[in-house]
Amino acid sequence: MNRSxxxxxxxxxxxxxxxxAALLLASCGDDSDSGDSTAAAGSSAASSASSGEHDxxxxxxxxxxxxxxxxxxxxxxxxxILTLDANTLEVISDEKIEGFNxxxxxxxxxxxxxxxxxxxxxxxxxxxxxxxxxxxHSYAGDPELTDKVYEADKPGHVVRHDGKLILFxxxxxxxxxxxxxxxxxxxxxxxxxxxxxRTTDDPHHGVAIELADGTLVRTEGTEEERDTVLVEDSDGKxxxxxxxxxxxxxxxxxxxxxAAFGCEDGLLVYKDGEFTKIQATVDYARxxxxxxxxxxxxxxxxxxxxxxxELERPTKITLTDTAAKTxxxxxxxxxxxxxxxxxxxxxxxxxxxxxxxLHVFDPSSGEETxxxxxxxxxxxxxxxxxxxxxxxxxxxRAYVSEPSSKKLHIVDLSNGKILKSAxxxxxxxxxxxxxx
Numbered sequence: 001m002n003r004s005x006x007x008x009x010x011x012x013x014x015x016x017x018x019x020x021a022a023l024l025l026a027s028c029g030d031d032s033d034s035g036d037s038t039a040a041a042g043s044s045a046a047s048s049a050s051s052g053e054h055d056x057x058x059x060x061x062x063x064x065x066x067x068x069x070x071x072x073x074x075x076x077x078x079x080x081i082l083t084l085d086a087n088t089l090e091v092i093s094d095e096k097i098e099g100f101n102x103x104x105x106x107x108x109x110x111x112x113x114x115x116x117x118x119x120x121x122x123x124x125x126x127x128x129x130x131x132x133x134x135x136x137h138s139y140a141g142d143p144e145l146t147d148k149v150y151e152a153d154k155p156g157h158v159v160r161h162d163g164k165l166i167l168f169x170x171x172x173x174x175x176x177x178x179x180x181x182x183x184x185x186x187x188x189x190x191x192x193x194x195x196x197x198r199t200t201d202d203p204h205h206g207v208a209i210e211l212a213d214g215t216l217v218r219t220e221g222t223e224e225e226r227d228t229v230l231v232e233d234s235d236g237k238x239x240x241x242x243x244x245x246x247x248x249x250x251x252x253x254x255x256x257x258x259a260a261f262g263c264e265d266g267l268l269v270y271k272d273g274e275f276t277k278i279q280a281t282v283d284y285a286r287x288x289x290x291x292x293x294x295x296x297x298x299x300x301x302x303x304x305x306x307x308x309x310e311l312e313r314p315t316k317i318t319l320t321d322t323a324a325k326t327x328x329x330x331x332x333x334x335x336x337x338x339x340x341x342x343x344x345x346x347x348x349x350x351x352x353x354x355x356x357x358l359h360v361f362d363p364s365s366g367e368e369t370x371x372x373x374x375x376x377x378x379x380x381x382x383x384x385x386x387x388x389x390x391x392x393x394x395x396x397r398a399y400v401s402e403p404s405s406k407k408l409h410i411v412d413l414s415n416g417k418i419l420k421s422a423x424x425x426x427x428x429x430x431x432x433x434x435x436x
Contacts, residue, residue: 063126063141069436070127070140073392073399074102074112074294075408077426081114083125086394086433089408089422093143096124100385102430104158107165107180109435111292114145119152120167120176121145122189127436129300130185138436146189150176157207159262161253164210167195168218173203174216177210197237202226207251209259215239217259217270219248228277229268229275231259244268252292252299255347260299262287267301269322270336272332276325287318296347297323299362301337311382317341317351319363332359337380339430342398344413352391354378360400360409372416374409375402390433401428 062187071086079093081103102115103123110128113189126141137252153171160166160180167176176195186192200206208218214234221228226248231240247264254260258271266280267287287301301318313335320327334353342350348369349361356377360370373387387403398411406427410419 019087045246054137063139066138066140069109069129069138071394071436072125072143072434073394073408073431073433074103074123074125075388075401075424075428075432076103076430077424077428080426081123081145082321082424082426082428084408084422084424086397086399087410087420089410089420090422091425094425095145096142097145102155103432104402105160105434106183106415107160107163107182111183112188112252112432112434113150113167115155115158116149118149119169120150120155120158121336122148122150122183122186122192124186124188125434125436127434128184129436140436144188146192148189150175150195156205157250158211159207159251161209162212162257163397166208166210168206169210170203170205173200173206175208175216176200176217177216184396194355198232207249207250207261207313209251209253211257211259214256217251219245219251219261221248226243227263231270238352240270242268242270242277244275247286247288249286249288250290252290252301253294254292254299254322255297256323258297258299260290260292260301260320260322261411262290262301264307267299267318267320267327269320269325271322278320278325278327278329281329287320289341291341291343291349292341293347295345295362296343296363297321297351298347300341300343300349300351300363302336303329311380312375313354313380317349317361317431319361319366322362328366330361332361332368334359335380337388338384339388342391342393344393344398346395348413350391350393350413350428351362352389353379354401356389358391361415370416374400374411374418376408387427387429390428390431392433394433394435397429401431402428403427 014370029153073084073086083093087137112123124144126143129136140325152169156170157168165178165180174200182193204223206219216232227246228243245263245268250262261268264286267278269276284307286304290301292299299320303316304312306312340352351359356375390401392399395397400409406424409421
């Protein structure tokens with residue numbers, strides 16, 4: 001592992017009113033990541049002064065007690081990972097790591113996993129909150145790319161749902177499942193939990209999700225053909241399956257414990273013990289990337305209809321109601337990429353367009369309710385690993401990157417106001433965050 005370069009910073013004091021509000025959030029708010037929709041308190045809590053009363057050495061540098069949860073944003077660049085203060089966008093650390101690396105939050109409000117050549121490597125963002133009687137204590141220390149690696153041959157999709165973290169290995173079909181909360185007290189990788197492991201017969205480019213009742217819903221297929229989704233009980237026994245999803249790719253969970261999988265001719269939904277195929281109205285209609293919300297039964301997805309395109313730049317989206325079992329195709333008059341889809345705190349459908357606007361849609365009606373200027377116009381690059389403007393939502397804020405200018409912007413999702421913009425030392429690529 002490469003040595004890291006860390007930029008230490010001191011937490012600045014904020015006005016008393018903000019500090020009081022942050023204290024209230026710290027005492028009463030849910031400061032863990034919950035599924036794909038992170039608690040708003042984690043993103044909007046103000047950076048606050050250190051109390052100095054409960055300093056502890058938690059291994060990842062000396063951690064300081066702080067007055068409220070300290071959310072942080074992580075972004076990869078060509079050669080490393082930057083950790084930023086989620087409110088000020090100040091650079092907290094710069095971890096050097098070679099190659100193209102992907103970022104995924106664990107779901108405990110503190111850690112992320114980095115997809116590397118060796119597997120899924122644990123990243124400690126250095127912020128966490130501990131319950132203490134009728135209140136909580138929050139801490140902030142140095143981020144650290146730990147030595148803990150969950151081995152995987154070609155690490156692939158990472159899914160969080162209902163407090164579970166699921167890692168899928170494309171090379172060997174290994175599925176590693178954790179309780180996300182088991183990571184919460186892990187510092188610097190020491191004492192990291194071990195997974196429950198299952199494997200697939202045909203592992204190519206798969207994905208899995210564990211539902212609240214313990215059933216595992218997973219894909220199966222080869223490089224030449226994949227169309228199958230299987231359901232297994234907690235003992236690994238198959239209880240349902242469907243082969244009605246050609247080109248199956250990706251998943252999203254919706255309100256009501258529904259799991260939707262993208263196909264090349266519509267979507268396949270598993271809910272209440274059975275599969276439903278929602279057939280597209282044309283022969284080829286690929287939905288490969290989706291965004292779900294626990295606040296909505298509707299899943300947002302992309303929509304591509306040119307089977308022979310080297311890179312199709314779609315201008316339509318899908319809104320699939322997993323309860324009504326219907327899909328609505330909406331023309332949005334701008335193209336976008338697979339890193340453009342997100343959901344707001346009330347389940348709003350968010351799309352970062354190549355026109356530079358963050359578009360907001362009512363998922364039920366498909367009506368556009370807002371379009372906010374955030375970045376300059378851009379075009380999706382041919383290579384999927386190449387940096388492009390990216391959307392990440394944490395609570396009531398959208399974080400939008402602008403690699404061409406090395407900038408990152410914070411957008412208030414209640415009104416579209418840009419709360420903060422900052423130029424970073426490197427061009428940001430992937431984005432994620434922790435709530436602290």
